[in-house]
Amino acid sequence: MSEKFYITTPIYYPSDKLHIGHTYCTVATDTMARYKRMQGCEVMFLTGTDEHGQKIEDKAREAGVTPQQFVDNIVEGPKGVKDLWKLMNVSYDRFIRTTDDYHVAAIQKIFRQMYDKGDIYKGTYKGKYCTPCESFWTESQLVDGKCPDCGRPVVDAEEEAYFFKLSKYSDRIRDLLENTDFLQPRSRVNEMIHNFIDPGLEDLCVSRTSFQWGIPVDFDPGHVVYVWIDALSNYITALGFQNGRYDDYAKFWPADVHFVGKEIVRFHSIIWPAMLMSLDQPLPKHVYGHGWLLLDGGKMSKSKGNVVDPYLLAQRYSADALRFFLLRSFPFGSDGNFSNELLIQTINTDLANDLGNLVSRTTAMAEKYFAGTLPAGQRADEALDGELTALASGLRDKYEEAMERYQFQDALSAVFQVIGRANKYIDENAPWALAKDMDANGPRLARVLYNLLETIRISAVLLTPFIPDTCAKIFDQVGACEGCRTWDSAKVWGSLSAAVTVKKGENLFPRIDMEKELAELEEAEAAAKKAALPAVEIEPAVEEPVDFDTFCKSDFRAVKVKACEAVKKSEKLLKFTLDDGTGTDRQILSGIHKFYEPEDLVGKTLVAIVNLPPRKMMGQVSSGMLLSAVHKEHGEEKLNLIMVDDAIPAGAKLC
Ligand code: ME8
Secondary structure (H helix, E strand, O other), rough: OOOOOEOOOOOOOOOOOOOOOOOOOOOOOHHHHHHHHHHHOEEEEEEEEOOOHHHHHHHHHHHOOOOOHHHHHHHHHHOHHHHHHHOOOOOOOEEEEOOHHHHHHHHHHHHHHHHHHOOOOEEEEEEEEOOOOOEEEEEHHHHHHHHHHOOOOOHHHHHHHHEHHHHHHHHHHHHHHHHOOEEEEHHHHHHHHHHHHEEEEEEEEEEEEOOOOOOOOOOOOOOOOOOHHHHHHHHHHHOOOOOOOOOOOHHHHHOEEEEHHHHHHHHHHHHHHHHHHHOOOOOOOOOEEOOOOEOOOOEOHHHHHOOHHEEEHHHOHHHHHHHHHHHOOOOOOOEEEHHHHHHHHHHHHHHHHHHHHHHHHHHHHHHHHHEEEEEOOOOOOOHHHHHHHHHHHHHHHHHHHHHOOOOOHHHHHHHHHHHHHHHHHHHHOOOHHHHHHHHHHHHHHHHHHHHHHHHHHHHHHHHHOOOOHHHHHHHHHOOOOOOHHHHHHOOOOOOOOOOOOOOOOOOOOOOHHHHHHHHHHHHHHHHHHHHHHOOOOOOOOOOOOOHHHHHHOOOEEEEEEEEEEEOOOOOOHHHHHHHOOOOOEEEEEOOOOOOOHHHOOOOEEEEEOOOOOEEOOEEEEEEEEEEEEEEEEEEEEEEEEEEEOOOOOOOOOOO
């Protein structure tokens, strides 16, 4: 029977469209899943969305839709979570949504099981709550009085609530963290021990009553289950734990690894194992806390507005280029600074120059010198070939060692060291010089090209989990049969038949002109940002009532524009001379030059409020205010003066 491998990403909050930071973890998980499949493992790759909580409830209200409609749109809608994973070639086996019925029912059973065991009890919650993070904090955990995760203000919260006896599991968790390799990289262990275990684990508030968008506690309606209890359990409900929708819990649990971002390591390495201990279930084998993608030194996050759109980049450069960049440029355990320059430079250096050139030069030479098919009679030269063949033959072991540690960057470095060596091998052997005397040197030239093709083939097998589409093209170009594309064959030098036929294709990665591209990219990003803003944005209604008598004191009149001109030295102001029906001209100044040319307004019938106290603007008196309608279109302010039927006489009262 084949080995099982169960790997997960965090389940994403569909509170906004996903950004490239989210893509990072999913691409890493996908690469690991593909690698394990290639090795012959039976893989379960789970991802999904974490759809409950106050933040979603608030956002849905703002958008004027139900929470379910709101999350449906971000998960299933155009350019939603599922679309993004499709675009990025993410080969998940299962997708869980925490609003799925089977998950909801299972969470209720899980909550009850922990309650029946005596690990969940009722009490009063007094403490601090960070709404954006949906996290409770004790006073001592705050940093400068703010949320230790995101640095935003917290609010006082007090309510009747259920608590989970986290403190009961403190010693077992300490042992797990200190004495096993459960949590990786090791540096994260010290953080957890120092920040959470040493100060003493407090019981965790696991229900809320102040909002509704969550899974109700079935034996105490009015309480909804704390989102992290709901979310963490996805890793087992998605396999069928406490539900009949799936039945592979026994087969795949415990997970081999949960990949998670560093700010949620606390939940995965303390709360999650304690929950499983309470449920008497085995613990996952590993939790790996990866670093953040930073932009200008800060965490990329939607609430800070400094996000990079993976759609734009994948469509511009291909999913493979983006996947490669993410795992090649940053060590998985550490933070990394994202920049467009680094992205383009990585594509140019590794993919266009080193890999792309090697493939196109080698296949072009095989076509030019041998019409595409190498002759079987070839002459090896140990002194010239030995280093390259040894490096390529030993590559799989090096790569595997790095992949088993989740060190994607090291695995890629090993492959690119061999690719670099192969490019040097071309220069050392100068095929173009050998080709000058084919009678004498033909067999040697054939061997040089064969060695290059073999090196490319082995590299492509190992690059497949990272850049699957590109590698499929490379295999076709170098004439690799099915059996030459496998994990086993990556260890066997000489898998390609000697009389191999190549088929040069188009350039895998055309070189990008950095300066031109940066400028175009900036423009495209600005346009995409604008397009992503709501088409029409209208100011929310003022909820505070105004009493009728106060309202009636406002005197609105129809006024006719007799003259209109720009105010000197002001970019914004227009000066109106108006007939208000009194027989004396009224002067009003209005900051609307951005929206109207003065001459276009002469003769129009507008609406003014005329009993405002006069005020001075740029040295001129303004007696009243013209009414206009305002809104935003794609983030841009729009203004329309209220114009009424010209049949209405100047001075007519509006009521
Ligand atoms: O945390 N760089 O959801 P989420 C790298 N629903 N990774 C980043 C990142 C960045 N700039 N920004 C976000 C949640 N991430 C919970 C998970 S699991 C039971 C529940 C990562 O959508 C982040 O670190 O806020 C996290 O691992 C993942 O994206 C999902 O974040």
